[in-house]
Amino acid sequence: MVLLEALSALSRDHRQAVIAIHVVGLSYAELSDALGVSVSTLRSRTFHGLRALRQHITSGEESDD
Numbered sequence: 001m002v003l004l005e006a007l008s009a010l011s012r013d014h015r016q017a018v019i020a021i022h023v024v025g026l027s028y029a030e031l032s033d034a035l036g037v038s039v040s041t042l043r044s045r046t047f048h049g050l051r052a053l054r055q056h057i058t059s060g061e062e063s064d065d
Helices: 002-008 012-024 028-035 039-064
Strands: none
Touching: 002 012, 002 039, 012 028, 012 039, 028 039
16 A cells, blocks of 8 residues: 555656556666657656655655654
């Protein structure tokens, strides 16, 4: 549930990149072809999306203590 909540907090573009790359297993090149977005843009979206996920999850853990 925590992960789903964290994913829902991301922007659509960040969520789409994170899920496609890290859950579905697409390569950056495959996703780039599918979306018509450069690989460097997708890498940036994935990086920032993962960073936001980490922050959301760790902030939730701190409030549970």
